[in-house]
Amino acid sequence: MTKTILQQTLLFFAFVFLQVCCFNRVHIFGYATPIVYSYFILKLPVKLNRNYVILIAAAMGFIIDIFCSTPGLNMLSMVFVGFVRYWLIKLFIPKDMTDDGIPSFETFGMPLFMRYATIAVIFHIALLLIFETLSLLNPLMLFAHITGSAILTALLIFAFEKIHLPA
Amino acid sequence: MKNLFRFLTKNAHWLLFIGLLALSSWLLVHYNDFQRSRFMSASQEITGRVYAVSGAIDSYIGLKNENTALMQRIALLEQEILQYRSRIENLQEYIQINDSARYHPSQWRYITARILYNQVLLTKNYLILNKGSNDGVKAGMGVISSEGTVVGQVMRGGVSPHFSRVIPLLNPDSKPSCKILSSDFRGILVWDGKDSRYSYLNDLPGHTIFNTGDTIVTTGASAIFPEGVPIGVVADSFNNKNNGYNSLKIKLFTDFNTLKEVFIVEYNLKDEQEALEQGNYGEGGTE
Numbered sequence: 001m002t003k004t005i006l007q008q009t010l011l012f013f014a015f016v017f018l019q020v021c022c023f024n025r026v027h028i029f030g031y032a033t034p035i036v037y038s039y040f041i042l043k044l045p046v047k048l049n050r051n052y053v054i055l056i057a058a059a060m061g062f063i064i065d066i067f068c069s070t071p072g073l074n075m076l077s078m079v080f081v082g083f084v085r086y087w088l089i090k091l092f093i094p095k096d097m098t099d100d101g102i103p104s105f106e107t108f109g110m111p112l113f114m115r116y117a118t119i120a121v122i123f124h125i126a127l128l129l130i131f132e133t134l135s136l137l138n139p140l141m142l143f144a145h146i147t148g149s150a151i152l153t154a155l156l157i158f159a160f161e162k163i164h165l166p167a
Numbered sequence: 168m169k170n171l172f173r174f175l176t177k178n179a180h181w182l183l184f185i186g187l188l189a190l191s192s193w194l195l196v197h198y199n200d201f202q203r204s205r206f207m208s209a210s211q212e213i214t215g216r217v218y219a220v221s222g223a224i225d226s227y228i229g230l231k232n233e234n235t236a237l238m239q240r241i242a243l244l245e246q247e248i249l250q251y252r253s254r255i256e257n258l259q260e261y262i263q264i265n266d267s268a269r270y271h272p273s274q275w276r277y278i279t280a281r282i283l284y285n286q287v288l289l290t291k292n293y294l295i296l297n298k299g300s301n302d303g304v305k306a307g308m309g310v311i312s313s314e315g316t317v318v319g320q321v322m323r324g325g326v327s328p329h330f331s332r333v334i335p336l337l338n339p340d341s342k343p344s345c346k347i348l349s350s351d352f353r354g355i356l357v358w359d360g361k362d363s364r365y366s367y368l369n370d371l372p373g374h375t376i377f378n379t380g381d382t383i384v385t386t387g388a389s390a391i392f393p394e395g396v397p398i399g400v401v402a403d404s405f406n407n408k409n410n411g412y413n414s415l416k417i418k419l420f421t422d423f424n425t426l427k428e429v430f431i432v433e434y435n436l437k438d439e440q441e442a443l444e445q446g447n448y449g450e451g452g453t454e
Contacts, residue, residue, distance in 0.1 A: 050180040058187045065194075072194030073202075079187045083180070131195065134205040 008044075012060065015040045020067040032148035037064060038081050038124045039157050042117055045102055046093065050086050057082025070132075077127040081120060092116040105161045117157050122150045226427075233427060237313060275393050278302055278431040280310075283330070287337055287423045290360035294319065294333040296429065304331045304431055309392040313428040316420035317343065317398045320391055321431065331431075336398075337363055337423055344389060345398050348382040350375065356383075356398065356417065363423050365402065371413040377401055383417055390437045 019037040027033055041057045061078030065071050089103065092112045101107045103116060126146050133142055175182070196206045280302075284295035298304050306326050310318040310333050318333065319341055325332030334341045337358050345368065346353045354371040368383060381401045387394025403416035434440070 051183050054180060054183050054187060058191070061191070070195075071198040072191040072196070073199070076188065076191035076195055079184060079191055083184045086180075131202070134202055 012040060012056075016060065016063050016067070019064055024068065028148070028152065031144050032152040034152045034156050035121075035125055035128065035149055036153055036156050036160075038078065038120060039117075039160065041078070041081055041085060042120055042157075043102055043104070044085075046089055046097075053085055054079060054082040057085075073131055074128065076131055077124055080127050081124045084123065085120065088116055088120055104164065113161065114154075114158065117161075118150075118154050121153045121157065122146070125150045125153060229427070233313075237428075240314065274435045276303075276433040276435060278304060278433065280304075280331075280429050280431055282426055282429060285423065285426060287363040291339065292335055292337040292423075293322070294335050294426075296331045296333060296431070297329070298431065299329040299331050300326050301328045303433070305433070307391065309396075309432045310335075311392070311396060311430045311432055312421050312426060313430070314420070315396065317385060317392060317396050318421055318423075318426065318429055335423060336366055336419060336421065343391065343398070344386050345383050346386050347375070347377050347401070348384050348395070350377060350381075352376070353386055354415070364419060366399065366417050366419055368401075368415040368417050369412070371415065373406075373411040373413060375413050377404070377413075377415065379403070383415075390434045390440050392432065393434075 015037045019035070023034040023036055037060060038057075040060065041053065044053055044056065057078040058075055061075035062071075064074045068074065092108060092115055093103075094108060094112065097107055103113060105113050107113075108116060129142060129146050129149070195202050197203070278298055280296040280298040282294050283297050284293075286292040286294070294310075296304075296310070304321060304326055306321050306323045308321045310320060312318050317336060319335035319338070320333065320343070322332045322334050325334075336343070336356065339358055339360060342355050342357055344353060345356050352371055352375040354368045356366050356368050358366045371377075379401050383398045383400065385392040385394060385396040385398065397420050399417040399419040401415050402418040405414040405416070
């Protein structure tokens with residue numbers, strides 16, 4: 001258990017680092033930016049206390065905000081993601097899964113995990129971009145941004161999962 | 168107490184969620200200029216709507232006072248009409264009035280208007296009225312309050328199809344010529360930009376006869392206002408020894424703070440009079 005906590009902490013900062021230094025600089029066609037750090041929250045153990053999940057999500061958002069100098073923006077969307085994760089897991093968890101595993105292709109099965117991750121990612125990115133613009137002045141542009149980023153992020157997460165699977 | 172504690176621990180995630188939500192929203196609005204401006208404009212929109220509703224209610228409540236004032240005014244005018252009518256009847260017995268004089272139409276036309284926007288606090292104030300060129304308003308026309316006192320003059324270049332901009336007496340650019348009712352001495356009224364209740368009548372000759380409390384009225388010379396529209400009363404006087412002219416401090420009749428309904432007055436023969444003043448009446452082919 002202690003090992004996993006250490007691992008998780010390292011992973012936490014690895015995700016922050018990756019997001020801030022790498023993914024945030026990607027703007028494919030000016031529309032799609034991968035925002036993958038919510039993947040860390042998705043991969044927390046199923047049985048982890050909801051309060052911890054919310055706190056970890058908020059902390060992660062806050063640290064990313066500090067790097068991006070947008071205080072509150074990522075934090076706000078991450079608080080939402082941490083909050084709804086419980087219901088998402090409840091919705092998609094297979095009936096026969098009882099141990100305190102980690103959501104993945106292996107434990108959830110590919111279709112269920114894909115749905116779980118996609119909904120969470122769309123939710124997160126939609127909130128993030130809506131709070132960033134805080135207006136519906138240009139709804140088409142906003143929609144294109146959300147769709148592009150969500151698709152790219154989901155694809156990246158599936159790719160991560162696929163690589164992890166054999167290990 | 169035990170139940171409450173249990174309830175709180177059971178729903179801690181809700182409290183945590185709301186708390187963190189509040190914290191992050193505060194951070195977002197407080198530290199990000201763009202989000203703050205969006206927040207401010209949204210809240211301004213909401214407060215603006217609330218003010219519009221409360222303003223509508225206010226004006227509705229104010230209708231009662233407005234109505235009584237109007238009724239009083241109507242009663243006064245009715246009384247005056249009766250007086251004139253009886254006077255005319257008396258006179259008719261002595262004088263043979265010829266038909267052209269009897270049916271001489273009124274040379275002044277009144278357009279009612281409401282004030283949409285009213286400033287009193289600046290040094291150069293303006294009013295916006297809800298009538299424009301579509302309603303027959305032209306630049307240079309006079310504006311009179313519903314109490315029959317002088318308000319100002321429609322600004323040159325200040326008339327759009329539905330609205331017009333007025334230079335009130337509370338603007339140094341408004342310089343109506345006026346006279347002391349009792350002695351007919353003339354001067355020019357200029358506002359000093361300070362107190363919305365008082366203005367100053369300048370350029371009066373040194374030998375002007377006046378008393379505190381004398382009424383000041385329009386001269387009717389410039390064809391903006393009819394002759395004898397009340398402006399204010401003499402409140403104080405200054406004797407300027409340098410040039411031998413007198414200055415009077417005038418307490419204005421019109422209360423610009425509560426002004427709502429006004430009349431725009433038009434002199435039907437203004438073009439004719441101006442042409443005559445410029446000396447080209449009948450020569451330049453204007454008539």
